[in-house]
Amino acid sequence: MTGPMSLDIVQLYGPGMSFYRSRPKPQQPLKIAIRAPGLSPSPFIQKHTAGVKTLCESNELLEKKMQQLRCGAVQLKNDLMRLQLHVKAFHNDLLVTWQADTLTRLIEVVYEQHGWRLPGGVTPNDHGVVDRVTMSTMYEVAARKIKKETLAKRYRLQIQYHEALQMYEEIVHFRSTDPFRTECTFARWLVSKKDSLLHQYQFWGRLFPLCYGRTVEEASEIF
Numbered sequence: 001m002t003g004p005m006s007l008d009i010v011q012l013y014g015p016g017m018s019f020y021r022s023r024p025k026p027q028q029p030l031k032i033a034i035r036a037p038g039l040s041p042s043p044f045i046q047k048h049t050a051g052v053k054t055l056c057e058s059n060e061l062l063e064k065k066m067q068q069l070r071c072g073a074v075q076l077k078n079d080l081m082r083l084q085l086h087v088k089a090f091h092n093d094l095l096v097t098w099q100a101d102t103l104t105r106l107i108e109v110v111y112e113q114h115g116w117r118l119p120g121g122v123t124p125n126d127h128g129v130v131d132r133v134t135m136s137t138m139y140e141v142a143a144r145k146i147k148k149e150t151l152a153k154r155y156r157l158q159i160q161y162h163e164a165l166q167m168y169e170e171i172v173h174f175r176s177t178d179p180f181r182t183e184c185t186f187a188r189w190l191v192s193k194k195d196s197l198l199h200q201y202q203f204w205g206r207l208f209p210l211c212y213g214r215t216v217e218e219a220s221e222i223f
Contacts, residue, residue, distance in 0.1 A: 105211035187219035
């Protein structure tokens with residue numbers, strides 16, 4: 001058949017080979033690579049995964065260190081609070097001793113200047129001869145025997161000093177063997193508290209010239 005393809009032949013047998021050659025081929029579908037389980041990840045994924053793991057480990061380590069620091073800070077705070085309580089208690093004991101020593105000197109001065117002997121016939125110079133408990137009892141009795149008129153007329157001391165002597169029994173057992181031992185330490189403390197504890201500075205400082213023969217400021221400069 002040389003002529004053009006008749007309609008009957010096309011209908012009976014379909015188009016010829018030239019028809020198929022001249023038709024454009026359909027596009028091949030895109031092949032998408034799907035990684036099957038068990039295959040190794042790409043180097044980029046491996047590097048990224050390792051970085052994330054390292055970062056998580058660093059965060060965990062940092063969190064542990066922060067927790068340790070918090071626990072350490074709490075422990076340090078508790079230690080400081082305990083230290084402050086110890087220092088305060090120790091300081092209170094020292095203050096009572098300083099006050100007891102000053103009142104002891106006041107008792108000695110009053111008895112010495114009046115030519116009196118302490119109850120039991122002892123004198124302040126009998127330290128070491130009479131045991132401490134007996135000596136403390138003698139001072140306690142002697143303090144109660146000092147009259148407020150004696151303090152007011154001869155030493156110009158207000159009634160508060162007589163009241164302090166009446167309470168001497170509460171602190172007599174805190175006294176030093178030698179009341180001169182704490183003179184300068186007490187004086188330095190009083191001078192350092194002059195602004196914040198003016199009443200204590202004035203009350204106890206008033207006794208220094210009488211008990212120790214010098215002002216509280218002079219005593220505070222002796223080391």
